[in-house]
Amino acid sequence: MEQQQDKPVKITQRKISRRTLLGGALAAAIIPVTSSFAKYVQVGVPLVPDPTKQPGPLPGTLGKRSLFENPVKKPSDISSRTPLQDLYSTITPSDLHFERHHAGVPTIDPNKYELLIHGMVERPMKFSLHDLKRFPSVTRTCFIECAGNFRTGKEEMTAQEILGLTSQSEWTGVMLSTLFRELGVDPKATWFLAEGGDAAVLTRSIPIHKAWDDAMIVYAQNGEAIRPEQGYPARLLLPGWEGNTNVKWIRRIEISDAPYFTREETSKYTYPVKDKIRMFSFEMDARSIITYPSFPQKVERGWIEIRGIAWSGRGKVEKVEVSTDAGKSWNEARLQGPILEKAHTYFRHLWQWDGSETEILSRVTDETGYTQPTLKQLIDARGKDIGGYHMNPVTSWRVKRDGTVVFKPESYK
Amino acid sequence: MFKKFKVRRSHVLIFAGIIIIGVMIWLWPAFLSGREKWPQSFGYGKTATKEEIAALDIDVRPDGKGLPAGSGNAELGEVIYTNKCASCHGADGKEIKGVKLPGPPLVTGKSKAKTIGNYWPYATTLFDYIHRAMPYNAPGSLTNDEVYSLSAWLLSANKVIKSGEVMNAQTLPKVVMPAQKLFIVDDRKGGPEVK
Numbered sequence: 001m002e003q004q005q006d007k008p009v010k011i012t013q014r015k016i017s018r019r020t021l022l023g024g025a026l027a028a029a030i031i032p033v034t035s036s037f038a039k040y041v042q043v044g045v046p047l048v049p050d051p052t053k054q055p056g057p058l059p060g061t062l063g064k065r066s067l068f069e070n071p072v073k074k075p076s077d078i079s080s081r082t083p084l085q086d087l088y089s090t091i092t093p094s095d096l097h098f099e100r101h102h103a104g105v106p107t108i109d110p111n112k113y114e115l116l117i118h119g120m121v122e123r124p125m126k127f128s129l130h131d132l133k134r135f136p137s138v139t140r141t142c143f144i145e146c147a148g149n150f151r152t153g154k155e156e157m158t159a160q161e162i163l164g165l166t167s168q169s170e171w172t173g174v175m176l177s178t179l180f181r182e183l184g185v186d187p188k189a190t191w192f193l194a195e196g197g198d199a200a201v202l203t204r205s206i207p208i209h210k211a212w213d214d215a216m217i218v219y220a221q222n223g224e225a226i227r228p229e230q231g232y233p234a235r236l237l238l239p240g241w242e243g244n245t246n247v248k249w250i251r252r253i254e255i256s257d258a259p260y261f262t263r264e265e266t267s268k269y270t271y272p273v274k275d276k277i278r279m280f281s282f283e284m285d286a287r288s289i290i291t292y293p294s295f296p297q298k299v300e301r302g303w304i305e306i307r308g309i310a311w312s313g314r315g316k317v318e319k320v321e322v323s324t325d326a327g328k329s330w331n332e333a334r335l336q337g338p339i340l341e342k343a344h345t346y347f348r349h350l351w352q353w354d355g356s357e358t359e360i361l362s363r364v365t366d367e368t369g370y371t372q373p374t375l376k377q378l379i380d381a382r383g384k385d386i387g388g389y390h391m392n393p394v395t396s397w398r399v400k401r402d403g404t405v406v407f408k409p410e411s412y413k
Numbered sequence: 414m415f416k417k418f419k420v421r422r423s424h425v426l427i428f429a430g431i432i433i434i435g436v437m438i439w440l441w442p443a444f445l446s447g448r449e450k451w452p453q454s455f456g457y458g459k460t461a462t463k464e465e466i467a468a469l470d471i472d473v474r475p476d477g478k479g480l481p482a483g484s485g486n487a488e489l490g491e492v493i494y495t496n497k498c499a500s501c502h503g504a505d506g507k508e509i510k511g512v513k514l515p516g517p518p519l520v521t522g523k524s525k526a527k528t529i530g531n532y533w534p535y536a537t538t539l540f541d542y543i544h545r546a547m548p549y550n551a552p553g554s555l556t557n558d559e560v561y562s563l564s565a566w567l568l569s570a571n572k573v574i575k576s577g578e579v580m581n582a583q584t585l586p587k588v589v590m591p592a593q594k595l596f597i598v599d600d601r602k603g604g605p606e607v608k
Binding site: 102103116117118123124125126127128131134135136181182193195199200201202203251252254256258260261262263266267270273275276277278279280281282283314315366368369370371373377378380381382 | 451454455457458459460461465466469470471472473474475476527529532533534535537538541542545546549552553592595596597598599601602603604605606607608
């Protein structure tokens, strides 16, 4: 699958599991087929000409995608992006959740895993994974977005390439406040350090109010154990805050009365604002993108349901507006409920396309009254040397006369 | 006698009131017992010993808290840099036009690239980061003296300290980085303003 990541759906090279073969073989035993099963697979035609005339494979141990669907992440040396244009709602399948790590994905034995919490506490403690799972648990759905989630430059860019470093899961774990309650945290504490157990031993300083608010230690993602790329066996979850602070493979928390100014919060994840450098930007600002229609999809004249996702790290999505005339006029999109705090929210807007060339774009307003800005507004506010962190500009797609849809890249430096 | 008794509205109200209060009293204990009671402590997990904490507690703060014993200087640091760092960060740590190295530039040169000299706000971050995560192919393999020496060389190459200065737990936190004055804390709280 990895070798095929840049190619369109291809059935010919898909491997067939033994169980599928077994099912096929059994079917073949019942109803004689002329060609060999393997030959069908290799030439890339559907397995049987008429599925109503031949029983399919038997029940299996693990489900898998249709032979006809092949959504894949798009990896670079340091990250891998979610194919937003291939998704139909707000939950990201766990194997398509974006990845960003700083020294690869560690393999951690869950039986040896421990979370140490110490520093300004009455009783420093360590918790095994088993201990963490015994505490009262909480499930919540929220997005995680990398603070560097912004790419531009050419027309032939997918939503995945522009901002595929955002994904959403349903997370389960223990509230960090439940753990802190066990330790007796010094009321003078103002920060805590979160440290990962990967080869980067990544650290971030977090204001302690987040721990009393909604921070969690999560061990499950979409109903099953967290994937290794997402922090197996346990990670910090800070709903709405920049991805990097949601420390994966978390091994240690130190409670403190000052931030540590780690490498990740000084030389990285900071950005120029006029003649200063802004640091400790935790909340991800409200953002939206149309994922249908988007490059490389094509549209036909007539009714088109424009679809996309909108989110805010500061609370709920209040409204999403869609423009089909390059921003001259705006229409309020329908939002798919339930609208959750700090969560991708699906929006839809019905549009009758007359076949003329135009631009379609979306902008979100969150419950604090903040409206997603244009790139120009961001540059006006922060200066020309704007950097790549915490960028949430409106994304426009050009719909051409022939129905092709391309990204509208804006000059940025 | 019964025939004389007229059912008045007030009787109905009093009767209904008695029933409602009665039901509430009857259900109150059940309501209370249905609510979760959290213990003072769940008692899960173990108390961590000093040794267990010391084995993991490697972080360093700008006030020097966490810096270990040991020392180093730029002369020693340059040798370690050449042997263990230059393959990713370049021979002198400076950005080379048109050459993409595996690691970012570290020393301010002619380009505008962000470096330790022009962007890092605290010198203690050098020790913390090199010690925990470098070199990339062998993280955590450097001794404290080696990390102090590398910190000294990087600071000296960036002209933040003089080449002969010794870096240790006392001197490193006192180094004032040129970029420190540029850093501001994000004060945005949501609302209509784009900042």
